[in-house]
Amino acid sequence: MHAARAEIVANVWKVLAREGDQVGAGDTLAVLETMKMEIPVIAGVSGRVNRVLAAEGVIVQEGDVLIEIDENA
Numbered sequence: 001m002h003a004a005r006a007e008i009v010a011n012v013w014k015v016l017a018r019e020g021d022q023v024g025a026g027d028t029l030a031v032l033e034t035m036k037m038e039i040p041v042i043a044g045v046s047g048r049v050n051r052v053l054a055a056e057g058v059i060v061q062e063g064d065v066l067i068e069i070d071e072n073a
Contacts, residue, residue, distance in 0.1 A: 002045045004067040006060040010034035015056055017067055021049045029067050030054055041066055048073035 010032035017029040023043045030041040041054075047069040054066035 001050065002043075002047065002069045002071055003065040004029050004041050004043060004069065006032060006041070006062055006064045006066055008032065008034055008039060009059065009061055010039060012054045012056050012058050012060055012066070013038065015052060015054050017043075017049045017052060019049055019052055022073075023047065023049060023069060032060070043067075043069060045069055045071045047071040 013033035014031040024046045025043055027043045028040045029043055032039040049067060050070045051068040
């Protein structure tokens with residue numbers, strides 16, 4: 001299981017991935033916003049989105065798991 005994590009304290013501006021989606025390495029899963037900058041959360045692996053833990057409008061901390069991807073699906 002691969003976890004896409006927040007790289008910085010930020011607001012979850014948009015969640016693009018949904019549970020069950022097939023994603024490829026490099027796909028944008030979500031977009032964080034901090035200090036008027038948009039920071040994409042990128043899939044590090046290809047697979048199926050197992051869980052979406054991020055919710056739009058929520059502030060996340062550095063290292064928080066946002067999305068889990070099952071590489072074997």
